[in-house]
Amino acid sequence: MTKTATRLRVVEVDNLxxxxxxxxxxxxxxxAGLNEAELKAVDxxxxxxxxxxxxxxxxxxxxxxxxxxxxxxxxxxxxxxxDDGREQVAGFHMMGDLxxxxxxxxxxxxxDAVALEDSEVCEIPLKDLEAxxxxxxxxxxHFHRIMSRExxxxxxxxxxLGSMRAEERLAAFLLNLSQRFxxxxxxxxxxxLRMTREEIGSYLGLKLETVSRTLSGFQAQGLIAVQNKHLRxxxxxxxxxxxxxxxxxx
Amino acid sequence: MTKTATRLRVVEVDNLxxxxxxxxxxxxxxxAGLNEAELKAVDxxxxxxxxxxxxxxxxxxxxxxxxxxxxxxxxxxxxxxxDDGREQVAGFHMMGDLxxxxxxxxxxxxxDAVALEDSEVCEIPLKDLEAxxxxxxxxxxHFHRIMSRExxxxxxxxxxLGSMRAEERLAAFLLNLSQRFxxxxxxxxxxxLRMTREEIGSYLGLKLETVSRTLSGFQAQGLIAVQNKHLRxxxxxxxxxxxxxxxxxx
DNA sequence: CCCGCGTTTTGACCCAGATCAAGCAGCCGT
DNA sequence: ACGGCTGCTTGATCTGGGTCAAAACGCGGG
Numbered sequence: 001m002t003k004t005a006t007r008l009r010v011v012e013v014d015n016l017x018x019x020x021x022x023x024x025x026x027x028x029x030x031x032a033g034l035n036e037a038e039l040k041a042v043d044x045x046x047x048x049x050x051x052x053x054x055x056x057x058x059x060x061x062x063x064x065x066x067x068x069x070x071x072x073x074x075x076x077x078x079x080x081x082x083d084d085g086r087e088q089v090a091g092f093h094m095m096g097d098l099x100x101x102x103x104x105x106x107x108x109x110x111x112d113a114v115a116l117e118d119s120e121v122c123e124i125p126l127k128d129l130e131a132x133x134x135x136x137x138x139x140x141x142h143f144h145r146i147m148s149r150e151x152x153x154x155x156x157x158x159x160x161l162g163s164m165r166a167e168e169r170l171a172a173f174l175l176n177l178s179q180r181f182x183x184x185x186x187x188x189x190x191x192x193l194r195m196t197r198e199e200i201g202s203y204l205g206l207k208l209e210t211v212s213r214t215l216s217g218f219q220a221q222g223l224i225a226v227q228n229k230h231l232r233x234x235x236x237x238x239x240x241x242x243x244x245x246x247x248x249x250x
Numbered sequence: 251m252t253k254t255a256t257r258l259r260v261v262e263v264d265n266l267x268x269x270x271x272x273x274x275x276x277x278x279x280x281x282a283g284l285n286e287a288e289l290k291a292v293d294x295x296x297x298x299x300x301x302x303x304x305x306x307x308x309x310x311x312x313x314x315x316x317x318x319x320x321x322x323x324x325x326x327x328x329x330x331x332x333d334d335g336r337e338q339v340a341g342f343h344m345m346g347d348l349x350x351x352x353x354x355x356x357x358x359x360x361x362d363a364v365a366l367e368d369s370e371v372c373e374i375p376l377k378d379l380e381a382x383x384x385x386x387x388x389x390x391x392h393f394h395r396i397m398s399r400e401x402x403x404x405x406x407x408x409x410x411l412g413s414m415r416a417e418e419r420l421a422a423f424l425l426n427l428s429q430r431f432x433x434x435x436x437x438x439x440x441x442x443l444r445m446t447r448e449e450i451g452s453y454l455g456l457k458l459e460t461v462s463r464t465l466s467g468f469q470a471q472g473l474i475a476v477q478n479k480h481l482r483x484x485x486x487x488x489x490x491x492x493x494x495x496x497x498x499x500x
Numbered sequence: 501c502c503c504g505c506g507t508t509t510t511g512a513c514c515c516a517g518a519t520c521a522a523g524c525a526g527c528c529g530t
Numbered sequence: 531a532c533g534g535c536t537g538c539t540t541g542a543t544c545t546g547g548g549t550c551a552a553a554a555c556g557c558g559g560g
Contacts, residue, residue: 080409083494088409102405104398110405130391134384141380147397148354154404155352155360159330159338161411162455166517196537205412210517212539228526228538244333416547447508460547462509478508478556501560508555519544526537 019043020122028096028184029070031142038136045132046070048123058099058113058121065103067123071095074119075194078102078111079202089203091153092116092177092195095184098124098146116194161205164243169204170214171242174224178233189233269293270372278346278434279320281392288386295382296320298373308349308363308371315353317373321345324369325444328352328361329452339453341403342366342427342445345434348374348396366444411455414493419454420464421492424474428483439486443479 020030021039030042049072052058058069061081071093078099079089090111093099103109104126133140160169182188193200197215198208206214218224223239225232233239270280271289280292299322302308308319311331321343328349329339340361343349353359354376383390410419432438443450447465448458456464468474473489475482483489 080405082409082413086413088412090405090408101398102401105395105402106399110402130387130394134387134390137380137384140384144380144397145355147394147401148351149356150401151352151397151404152355152360154401154408155330155340158340158404158407158411159332161408162338162452163332163336197539198537202412207518208538209519209540213517216539446506457548458508459510459549462507463547466509503560504558506555506557508553510553511551512549513551514547514549515545516548517544518546519542521542522540524537524539526535528533528535530532 020046023072025070025072025096029098031136031138033138034136038139041132041136042139045128046122046124050121050123052076052115052119052121054115054118056115058115058119059103059109061109061112063109065100065107065109065126067125068098068100068129069113069121069123071097071099072120072122074121075116076113076119077116077195077199077203078113080111087202089195089199091157092199092203094180098150101147101150116199166204166206166210166214167217168243169206170200170211170218171239173200173204174231174233175236175239175243178236189236191231193229193231270296273322275320275322275346279348281386281388283388284386288389291382291386292389295378296372296374300371300373302326302365302369302371304365304368306365308365308369309353309359310362311359313359315350315357315359315376317375318348318350318379319363319371319373321347321349322370322372324371325366326363326369327366327445327449327453328363330361337452339445339449341407342453344430348400351397351400366449416454416456416460416464417467418493419456420450420461420468421489423450423454424481424483425486425489425493428486438483440480440482443481 020026020043023029034042050069052074058076073095076093076099077089078091078093079087081087093113099113099121100109102111129143133143160172164172177191177193178188181191195203196208197211200206201208201211204211215224215226218239219226221238223233223235225234270276270293273279284292298317300319302324308326323345326343326349327339328341328343329337331337343363349363349371350359352361379393383393410422414422427441427443428438431441445453446458447461450456451458451461454461465474465476468489469476471488473483473485475484
């Protein structure tokens, strides 16, 4: 195979921390059932780590695609800029998520990716990923599943933006965050919002005042407790109810 | 491998029409630069054609994913159903488009696909596509590009739904249709809307009355001429202007 | 050819969420 | 500790697009 170049790289002590085989994100970002040699190949694929400081760009719209990025820690947003300056937040991304997939089609990033807190990502050269996934079918499938899940997520966002009211949007948003934190071993009922009200609003197609008011409303109804960025979900089933009233769908 | 089964299939005269190597969609759905043997393999991959009559489902949400579908002719919509019955149209699809990619992640379709006019699709078993794309790197890349383009398209829809006003949405929609018809060799300035006002509205996050009124407005301003489903674009640059005012973005 | 139904248009009115405005709280660097 | 700045909350008002209603259109089927 073509990747003998990377074989030259000496395995340093520091790299042990980097290795996918020892990374805590394994089950999120690696396919299961790889053998020794395959694991090693994947480790070599993802061997460049890169810190991204708060409010720094991971990549910018219009720049050439070099790599995809797997988030190791931290929190980022991706956003599309309209010609006249309006910003639309397209997603919030946390550990285990893969970013940059929108750029494969044109080899050029379509959105900006900005860190909302100090973060660390693993750089994955697209060419190498494609080459390796030819040799490891389960890696190939995994990659396809990840892209597909991004498409599915986008459909969900369209549903939200296209046909939900403000309360429903915000409830859906909070529940989504909750689930994702839970999937990563954090509390699903108590967490910090890493983004501003304005960013939430942009993501949900609402103005920041509406986000603020709606959150206050939820608090008044005893559904949540918010103080600044800190959020506690008090009645998760009531939020669920807001999103899909009384379990319809026969 | 399991694909020897398809080898049994006799090449009938009729199949000549089916072959990708002779299909008019080639440049839309095949990577360039395949050799003889590769072309043959791709032909075998896509050898089941399937007609879908107007208002029939190509697939339904919740059903298992078997294949992806390349549209050969006709016009379809995909839509996500909210629990309470609200429908969100996620996209309109025409010849050369690939459908079903949202389902790879879960092996289960997330949206309904309905034909808006009598259509014909090529069935592409996902497992076979994945197997073949391991052998033909340019096919693999092509597939990745197609999935990525779907993600990029979705980001565009989010921008539209999240931060545009009714007029901008409709203008963007018409321009998008125009471009896509042009890319397929049809007139970019005169075409038929295959979908109802309600479906346009669902896609754009508007009510059908608003769609109707906005179209009438465009007509009154001399930007377009609509009569029922038939549409003629009279001032394409004025529509462009509506979407991105006076070419900003230094 | 005519009937009936689904689609489209148009009008009148209403409301959820945008906009405008003011004041407040947390947090940074000095 | 403090000053300045950014983000948040809350109130008052406005409006784009939703809702309700009704009439006209066009098309497929008998």
